[in-house]
Amino acid sequence: MNQDPVSQVDQERLGELVTINIGPSHPAMHGTLRVITVTDGETIVKAEPEIGYLHRGVEKLGENLTYHQFIPITDRLNYCSAIPNNVSYEMAVEKLMGIEVPEKAQLIRVIMMELARIADHEVCVGILGVDLGAFTPFFYLIIQREEIYEIFEWYNGARLTNTFGRIGGVDADLPDDFEERWRELKPNLRKANEETEKLLTHNRIWMDRTIGVSAFSPEDALNWGFTGPCLRACGVKRDLRKDEPYCMYDQFDFNIPVGEHGDVFDRYKVRMIEMEESIKIIDQAYKLYKEMPADAPLKARVPKVIKPPAGEVYSALESPNGELGFFVRSDGSDKAYRIRIRPPCYMIYQAFNDLVKGGMVADLIACISSLNVVAGELDR
Amino acid sequence: MEGWVIAIIKVVFIWVWVLLIATVMTWVERRGAAMMQDRLGPNRAGPFGLFQPLADGIKLFTKEEVLPKKAHKVLWNLGPLLFALPAFSAYAVVPFGDKIILGGKEIILQVSDVNIGFLYVLAIGSLAVYGIVLGGWGSNNKFSILGGLRSTAQLISYEVPLGLALLAVVFVYGSFSLRDIALAQQGTFLGFLPNWGVFKQPLGFILYMVAIYAEANRVPFDLPEAESEIVAGYHTEYGSMELGLYLFGEYVNLVTLSTLVVVLYFGAWHIPYIDISKFLGPVSWGIVSFLILYLKVAFFLWLFVWVRWTIPRFRYDQVMGLGWKALIPLALFNLFITALFIQLSA
Numbered sequence: 001m002n003q004d005p006v007s008q009v010d011q012e013r014l015g016e017l018v019t020i021n022i023g024p025s026h027p028a029m030h031g032t033l034r035v036i037t038v039t040d041g042e043t044i045v046k047a048e049p050e051i052g053y054l055h056r057g058v059e060k061l062g063e064n065l066t067y068h069q070f071i072p073i074t075d076r077l078n079y080c081s082a083i084p085n086n087v088s089y090e091m092a093v094e095k096l097m098g099i100e101v102p103e104k105a106q107l108i109r110v111i112m113m114e115l116a117r118i119a120d121h122e123v124c125v126g127i128l129g130v131d132l133g134a135f136t137p138f139f140y141l142i143i144q145r146e147e148i149y150e151i152f153e154w155y156n157g158a159r160l161t162n163t164f165g166r167i168g169g170v171d172a173d174l175p176d177d178f179e180e181r182w183r184e185l186k187p188n189l190r191k192a193n194e195e196t197e198k199l200l201t202h203n204r205i206w207m208d209r210t211i212g213v214s215a216f217s218p219e220d221a222l223n224w225g226f227t228g229p230c231l232r233a234c235g236v237k238r239d240l241r242k243d244e245p246y247c248m249y250d251q252f253d254f255n256i257p258v259g260e261h262g263d264v265f266d267r268y269k270v271r272m273i274e275m276e277e278s279i280k281i282i283d284q285a286y287k288l289y290k291e292m293p294a295d296a297p298l299k300a301r302v303p304k305v306i307k308p309p310a311g312e313v314y315s316a317l318e319s320p321n322g323e324l325g326f327f328v329r330s331d332g333s334d335k336a337y338r339i340r341i342r343p344p345c346y347m348i349y350q351a352f353n354d355l356v357k358g359g360m361v362a363d364l365i366a367c368i369s370s371l372n373v374v375a376g377e378l379d380r
Numbered sequence: 381m382e383g384w385v386i387a388i389i390k391v392v393f394i395w396v397w398v399l400l401i402a403t404v405m406t407w408v409e410r411r412g413a414a415m416m417q418d419r420l421g422p423n424r425a426g427p428f429g430l431f432q433p434l435a436d437g438i439k440l441f442t443k444e445e446v447l448p449k450k451a452h453k454v455l456w457n458l459g460p461l462l463f464a465l466p467a468f469s470a471y472a473v474v475p476f477g478d479k480i481i482l483g484g485k486e487i488i489l490q491v492s493d494v495n496i497g498f499l500y501v502l503a504i505g506s507l508a509v510y511g512i513v514l515g516g517w518g519s520n521n522k523f524s525i526l527g528g529l530r531s532t533a534q535l536i537s538y539e540v541p542l543g544l545a546l547l548a549v550v551f552v553y554g555s556f557s558l559r560d561i562a563l564a565q566q567g568t569f570l571g572f573l574p575n576w577g578v579f580k581q582p583l584g585f586i587l588y589m590v591a592i593y594a595e596a597n598r599v600p601f602d603l604p605e606a607e608s609e610i611v612a613g614y615h616t617e618y619g620s621m622e623l624g625l626y627l628f629g630e631y632v633n634l635v636t637l638s639t640l641v642v643v644l645y646f647g648a649w650h651i652p653y654i655d656i657s658k659f660l661g662p663v664s665w666g667i668v669s670f671l672i673l674y675l676k677v678a679f680f681l682w683l684f685v686w687v688r689w690t691i692p693r694f695r696y697d698q699v700m701g702l703g704w705k706a707l708i709p710l711a712l713f714n715l716f717i718t719a720l721f722i723q724l725s726a
Contacts, residue, residue, distance in 0.1 A: 020522050028608040042526065042696055131608040133599055133693025139417035205600055205692050361526070362695045365609050 016040060020361075024053045028131050028365045031375030035352070035364065042360045049352045054379040062339030067093055067167060067306040070339070075161035077324075077343060077377040081120035083112045083152075084319040085377075086164045091246065092315035092326035093167045094300075096308040104296040105169035106247045107289040112155070112164055113247075113317075114278040114285070118189065119148045120320035120372075121229075121271040121278075128268060128369040129200060132209050137196040144192045147185050151178075167306055169299030174289070182286065186279060193275055201269070210265035214355040214367040221262060224354075225347035228322020229270045230371055234262030240318035247317075252284045264370040307334050314342075321345055321372055343377035390491050394471055401674075402631035403433045405681055409631075412685040440624035448617050452518040459515025459614075460622045464629035466507040470636045473497035475559050477673055478649050478657065480666025489670060490559055498556040501640065502543060505595060508633065509535045512597075512604055515626070516614035527613025530696050531597070531604040537703025538594035538601075544711035545587040548718040549644050552580050558640075562648035566655065574652035577645035583714045585645045587707055592637040594699070597630060599688040603696050638680035642673060649673045 020037050023029035032053035038046040058077065062070050074089045075082040087109050094101060101109075122145045126138035149159040156162065156172060165171065200206045216226075221234040231238055239256045241249040257273035259266025308330040316325030322344025331337040348371050355371075356364045407422070407430060414421025422429035447456065474497075477489030494500060509531055516528025553561045565575045573579045594601040605613035615626045642648060649669035656672075657665045694702070 018522060020526075027611060041529075129692065133602065133606065133608070134691060135413075136417050136689045139419060143418055199690065200692070203691060205694060205698075208698055209692060209695060360695060360697065362603075362606070362609050362693075 017045060028368065030127065030373065033368065033373060033375055037364065039361065044356050044359055044361065044364060047353050047356045047364060049349055051349070052379050054375040056380070058380040059339050059341060062336050064335065066334050067336065072161065072163045075163055077341065077380065078319065078321060078374045079160060079376045080123045080374060081116035081320050082160065082162045083116040083164045084317060084324060086162065087113055088315065088317045088319065088324045089326050090165050090167050091317060092313055092328045093306065093308060095315045096311060096313040096328055096330060099168050099300045099302060101169050101300055102297045103248065104289065104292045105298050107285050108170050108174055109165060110247050110249065110285045111174070111282050111289070114282045115148050115151060117278045117320045118275050119145045121275050124372040125196065125268060125271055128366070131365045131369040132206065134200060134206065137199050140192045140195050144189050147188065151181055151185070166299060168302035171299070173298060179286065182282065189275070189279060193272060197272065207265065209366060210268060211263060212261065213264045213363045214359060216262035216355060218262070220351070220354065224351040226322070227344050227347065228318070228320070229267055229274065230322065230348050232257065233259035233266035233270045235260055240316060240323060251288070252281050254281050264366050267370040305334050307332060316342065319344060321374065322348070341380055343380065345371065345373045345378050349373050349378060386487060387491065394476055394491060395468065398468065398471055398632055398635050401635045402628060405631045405634060406433045406436065408681070409685050412682070413689050416689045437624070440621050443620040445620040445622065448520055450520045451617065452520065455514045455518030459511050459518055460618065460625035461511070462514060463508050463511025464625040464632065466504045467629050467632035467636055470501050470504045473500050473558055474636065474639050475562050475643060475648060477666055477670035481662035488559065489666060493557060493559045496556050497558040498546065498550060502546065506535065506539055512614045515618065519617040521617050523610040523616050524614050526610045527604045531614065533696060534594055534601060534603060534699055537700045538591045538707070541587050541703060541707035541711040542591035542595065544708070544715055545584040545591065548581055548584045548715050549577055551718045551722055552577070558643055562643050565647040566650050568653070574647060576647040581645065581718070583710065587711050587714065588641070588645070590707060592641065593687065596633050596637055596684070598684055600691050600694050601699060602693055603699060606693060634681060634684050635677070638677045641680050642676040646676050
């Protein structure tokens with residue numbers, strides 16, 4: 001890892017190559033990513049990502065905090081969409097304790113998670129545009145994300161780090177005027193997406209910049225452990241919401257978009273379609289939610305101090321970026337013996353060299369934005 | 381008045397005027413961007429934030445100048461100067477109106493009507509790229525060097541079609557003098573089309589428009605400074621007013637290029653079908669012709685802003701591909717057709 005990457009490439013051409021340090025402080029390195037690139041002119045000969053600049057010992061913190069205290073820490077993994085992180089962790093502990101979460105709480109979780117998915121995809125697509133020089137769609141999308149954050153804020157007061165839910169369910173019901181707010185928000189979300197599509201999808205420059213850039217075969221993607229939109233862009237129809245349903249996802253009717261070539265354009269396209277599918281899921285979930293009696297329980301009966309029985313569990317869900325899993329091992333006390341997080345972009349980022357090799361510096365930037373590598377969950 | 385006094389007045393006037401437009405342009409750019417992006421933009425300094433450029437200027441002037449440790453001192457200082465000066469100098473031969481009669485003396489609204497004005501503009505215009513390359517090289521920063529190199533790659537891709545497109549205009553109007561070309565665009569041809577360059581050279585106009593976006597380093601050709609890829613390209617290491625010169629030079633360049641488009645392709649101070657100069661006195665016509673010209677210029681300046689916030693950026697090899705595979709063959713074709721047409725109609 002710490003070897004000079006130049007020494008690992010063709011020795012004879014050493015004099016012609018330049019090592020460029022992209023990051024950790026660079027406008028396109030979202031957060032604190034660092035890529036040591038060896039370039040021949042602008043062509044990338046080798047790109048070695050170095051991670052760890054945002055390491056905060058999240059997993060170790062999990063061993064020193066009680067089960068409930070750890071929920072706010074999970075907010076800080078993928079900070080673009082904190083809610084799926086919270087729910088994934090809660091689901092793991094619930095699985096370990098054998099708790100059955102009430103249906104109403106599950107529906108609230110689905111609604112909130114899908115809102116978070118839309119917010120996450122909006123940021124990702126917007127930033128991809130910014131990194132390719134198209135600045136304007138970013139604002140159309142980010143304004144709608146703010147509106148989604150308004151809903152979060154008004155649910156429990158937090159916008160970014162939501163600390164959503166509790167082990168065993170959720171702490172609060174959806175506020176009364178959710179329906180009204182959602183009815184207002186939905187057309188705006190669709191309009192923002194439509195405008196983004198108009199500005200980008202069939203734009204000749206956009207197509208030239210994205211189609212065929214950092215294309216990846218489905219076999220390679222599976223071998224590297226890709227999940228989420230990046231895997232689906234390669235043409236593999238894998239989505240935990242469909243394949244291993246949780247939170248009543250098996251009761252909703254939605255499509256899983258897949259791409260063909262696994263290039264930047266397909267990743268962009270898959271995310272755009274997924275936003276639309278998420279809107280559909282929210283509609284269906286809210287319909288089911290309305291049918292629930294008003295006094296239905298929001299939380300299963302859980303002890304005040306959470307002490308799961310000794311044992312270990314792995315539970316994962318489909319976060320906006322891919323499979324987000326939590327491994328929890330308990331020794332029967334009120335603190336976890338070990339918590340291990342499987343962030344989706346850690347696996348994806350491993351293949352970075354294969355993804356960008358042979359491309360140009362500008363392609364590297366497009367690739368890193370389209371993968372949606374979030375330093376928070378990458379370094380933990 | 382002596383001839384040289386008039387010349388000095390004209391120089392000072394056009395210098396201040398271009399500076400003023402460029403300053404307002406920085407405000408238009410930011411407010412225009414904000415308008416397109418559903419936000420407000422600078423609106424605190426003065427009415428509608430109009431004094432924002434002033435505040436920016438004061439800020440840049442009072443900032444400390446930092447010279448990177450291993451920078452080449454001479455090239456470093458030369459860069460911004462070489463970038464900003466040509467933009468102003470090019471205006472020496474660009475007309476800014478028809479003529480005005482003051483005190484019985486006819487004054488042409490142009491600093492100098494040289495008979496090779498065309499070549500001068502081309503030569504001066506391509507000088508600015510040295511500012512970018514030297515600044516990028518002198519900074520001793522890898523991102524800056526990449527920016528400078530991209531700029532040279534861009535230059536050899538757009539400069540040729542730019543020259544060829546302009547050559548066709550010279551064919552049509554038979555003169556290298558910008559004033560002669562502007563004057564020749566009065567009236568109509570074929571009975572209904574205005575005698576403007578854009579109608580006589582439609583393909584040449586498109587090629588020229590593409591090329592000037594590249595010359596001005598604007599989206600989609602802003603590769604030399606591509607802020608998301610190579611930080612800020614050639615001006616990564618610059619700060620203070622040296623950065624200001626780069627940023628401001630870009631806007632001065634925009635004004636020059638937009639004026640050239642209007643003078644060459646959009647009938648300069650002429651309005652189609654009507655000859656207003658007949659209805660106005662010599663003094664008021666001078667002023668009106670000046671205003672008409674800059675109204676047209678304003679449209680093209682706005683177009684620059686519009687395009688910038690609409691489309692993404694090319695990749696470096698795609699710009700070269702566009703230049704060599706599309707623009708140059710088309711420009712040669714345009715030149716051939718123009719020559720053929722002139723030969724046949726003569």
